[in-house]
Amino acid sequence: MSHYSPAPLLTLTPNPALDLTGHLDLLQPGVVNLMNAGHLHPAGKGINVARVLKDLGAHVRVGGFLGAENQAPFHALCQEQALEDAFLVVPGATRINVKLVEQDGRVTDLNFPGVEVGEPELQRFEQQLLTLCHGVDYVVLAGSLPRGVSPQRMQTWLGALREAGKRVLFDSSGAALAAGLEARPWLIKPNEHELADWAGEPLADGEALMAAAEALQARYQIEHVVVSRGADGVLWLAGDTWWRACPPRMQVVSTVGAGDSMVAGFAWGLNQHWDPEQTLRLASAVSALAVTQIGVGIADHKQLADMMASIQVARIR
């Protein structure tokens, strides 16, 4: 695999999180649940994407908002992983998101609202935005929005990035996704539930997902629509071509971070000008490996190469 990186990448995480992952046999609401093990680490969508990109060999700049009260682990992560740290610090504490993983691999997410970002910090972020993308072709903007950042405000960031000629990979949900679409990001990665939310109806099978993705693409003229389907793999509408990838059956430890790993794989392959098949193999392989661990990152490049070879990829239309 080539480690040549033509341009640095920027990931933006408006609403980072410390992920507190707890393992237990069976989650029972309304009673005391005893956890078998726990793990706390800095995370959030763009940060997870950045970690994977770094492991793939990229130069990565990371931005977004961190709460002053518990910022240390995020800066330490940037230092350890050699991520270029461009976070803005705001008053308050970054949220802790709780991930409860049961024996059978089911995950219950308790995602909290996050810090409150004031107008002065928002303006500072906006003033820095274009400087942050200096030399960058691909920008990842991912995750939910903290209080104080409206979907419309975030839409203006996407618009500014587009105007500046950046290709934005945008991964969000709900109102932020709906607003972001209007600014025509270059690639979006809804999972099947997020796509069904957008469509306003259940999407029962691959055909229904593909029809919804095509409707979305036609309405907003978005180049790439990546629909992730958990253990069932991924469907990718690249321009007017459909690709599908299926991972092998994995031993799941935690599915948290699978989507972010997939976005990282796409960002890397596209930034490296890889062909679509190789890009999809990589994105599927890093995300399949992500479910075998807590958190994200590539522990073993040989294992990644083996996994890439075992992904079934087909151009289906």
Ligand SMILES: Nc1ncnc2c1ncn2[C@@H]1O[C@H](COP(=O)(O)OP(=O)(O)O)[C@@H](O)[C@H]1O
């Ligand atoms: N159990 C699994 N086995 C193998 N790959 C998986 C599994 N769960 C997720 N993945 C991979 O991770 C990708 C993203 O997962 P998904 O759950 O769809 O996204 P998100 O985390 O954004 O909800 C999937 O398209 C698939 O390639």
Ligand SMILES: O=P(O)(O)OC[C@H]1O[C@](O)(COP(=O)(O)O)[C@@H](O)[C@@H]1O
């Ligand atoms: O910003 P959001 O949408 O609240 O999501 C944040 C959560 O998503 C994660 O980035 C994981 O996302 P994926 O499982 O989709 O890859 C966690 O690390 C974090 O707690």
